[in-house]
Amino acid sequence: MRTYFDNAATSFPKPPSVQQAMARYATELGASPGRGAYAESRESDRLLQRCRRRINTLIHGESTDHVIFTLNCTDALNLAIRGAVRPGDHVITTECDHNSILRPLNRLQKDGVITFTRVAVDPASGRADPEDIRRAITPATRMIALLHGSNVTGGMQDLAAIGRIAREHDLLYLVDAAQTLGHHPMDVQELGIDLLAAPGHKGLLGPLGTGLLYIRPGVEKHLDTVREGGTGSLSERDVQPDFMPDRFEAGSHNTIGLIGLSAGVEWILERGVESIRKHESALIATMIESLTEWGDMPGFTLHGPATVKHRCGVFSITIDRFDDPTPLATLLETDYGLLTRPGLHCAPGAHRTLGTLERGGTVRFSFGPFLSTQDVKYAADAIGQICLQASAV
Numbered sequence: 064m065r066t067y068f069d070n071a072a073t074s075f076p077k078p079p080s081v082q083q084a085m086a087r088y089a090t091e092l093g094a095s096p097g098r099g100a101y102a103e104s105r106e107s108d109r110l111l112q113r114c115r116r117r118i119n120t121l122i123h124g125e126s127t128d129h130v131i132f133t134l135n136c137t138d139a140l141n142l143a144i145r146g147a148v149r150p151g152d153h154v155i156t157t158e159c160d161h162n163s164i165l166r167p168l169n170r171l172q173k174d175g176v177i178t179f180t181r182v183a184v185d186p187a188s189g190r191a192d193p194e195d196i197r198r199a200i201t202p203a204t205r206m207i208a209l210l211h212g213s214n215v216t217g218g219m220q221d222l223a224a225i226g227r228i229a230r231e232h233d234l235l236y237l238v239d240a241a242q243t244l245g246h247h248p249m250d251v252q253e254l255g256i257d258l259l260a261a262p263g264h265k266g267l268l269g270p271l272g273t274g275l276l277y278i279r280p281g282v283e284k285h286l287d288t289v290r291e292g293g294t295g296s297l298s299e300r301d302v303q304p305d306f307m308p309d310r311f312e313a314g315s316h317n318t319i320g321l322i323g324l325s326a327g328v329e330w331i332l333e334r335g336v337e338s339i340r341k342h343e344s345a346l347i348a349t350m351i352e353s354l355t356e357w358g359d360m361p362g363f364t365l366h367g368p369a370t371v372k373h374r375c376g377v378f379s380i381t382i383d384r385f386d387d388p389t390p391l392a393t394l395l396e397t398d399y400g401l402l403t404r405p406g407l408h409c410a411p412g413a414h415r416t417l418g419t420l421e422r423g424g425t426v427r428f429s430f431g432p433f434l435s436t437q438d439v440k441y442a443a444d445a446i447g448q449i450c451l452q453a454s455a456v
């Protein structure tokens with residue numbers, strides 16, 4: 064038996080309806096939306112707009128046309144950051160953010176365009192103190208850009224409190240929901256989020272090659288395009304259309320992927336994201352309780368919060384005997400059929416915070432809606448057995 068615990072990289076399996084929707088498009092439609100007057104193109108366009116509507120409903124957005132399709136979450140974050148900042152701006156992020164925020168910021172800083180501050184995160188809770196974010200604000204600060212749930216510690220930021228600070232100081236608020244959208248309720252209006260970036264291929268259960276950026280109505284005025292090209296609209300003009308969503312969607316869409324994504328989001332809406340979160344909470348509680356039942360495991364560390372509250376279904380572990388996480392992940396696969404991800408997970412700052420950077424990171428278990436509490440118990444018991452063997456060596 065092989066059990067997939069790498070949902071933080073991309074979710075697997077996908078609901079059968081995702082494959083069915085993609086197969087139908089591949090065999091019956093195959094056309095580019097908005098590019099033809101014939102029925103198949105019109106139908107493809109209708110399916111794409113339905114995907115936008117479903118995403119807008121899921122996040123409680125204010126406008127379907129402000130859901131922009133991107134290649135992945137990285138692409139969405141690049142558009143949000145590069146589109147928003149101006150020379151001399153200052154941006155605030157956290158120490159545990161992903162390279163898809165840190166690398167564009169570093170590049171912009173290296174090019175002399177912006178400066179940025181990385182606010183520390185408490186290793187035990189995985190959270191940044193919102194007051195530290197407030198203290199980092201300077202007269203030049205234009206944006207707060209941070210992740211919701213950490214893909215290393217599982218800790219979740221206090222989005223509401225940070226959103227209030229962003230509003231008080233009139234800052235753009237960009238949230239990277241790569242590890243939480245589809246797993247957790249998300250209300251962009253209630254949280255005061257200006258820009259919400261997410262992959263389509265993780266919690267939203269769509270295929271790889273899909274992602275989105277939600278742009279709060281009005282915020283598009285402050286966002287430049289980072290890519291221009293064909294949109295199938297206003298083709299007589301040689302400049303990018305200024306209306307949404309075409310302004311930010313140059314080039315042919317990943318239509319087959321987005322139709323799969325639409326089916327993934329429909330699956331989530333039908334079940335209700337609250338009930339998906341409830342299931343994830345049960346998996347998190349099982350992981351923590353099952354590991355606790357093993358008692359004191361010499362050399363074992365569960366990094367990040369040991370609580371259900373304020374955490375998502377991402378667990379990082381180390382066992383001292385394995386001074387590199389890869390052999391531990393290999394053992395979990397070969398002897399227990401557990402598919403995990405060793406390494407630094409594109410978030411070196413998070414590992415610096417945990418003290419795991421020098422040892423090459425951790426082994427990460429990440430949950431999805433198709434895992435059961437028995438699967439999680441099995442994984443925790445595998446960890447317990449490995450620790451027992453390690454202490455007997």
Ligand SMILES: Cc1ncc(COP(=O)(O)O)c(C=O)c1O
Nearest residue numbers: 135136137161163210214241262
């Ligand atoms: C927190 C976080 N942000 C951004 C990303 C980038 O997502 P994508 O691979 O869709 O570009 C990831 C992916 O692992 C992530 O965990």
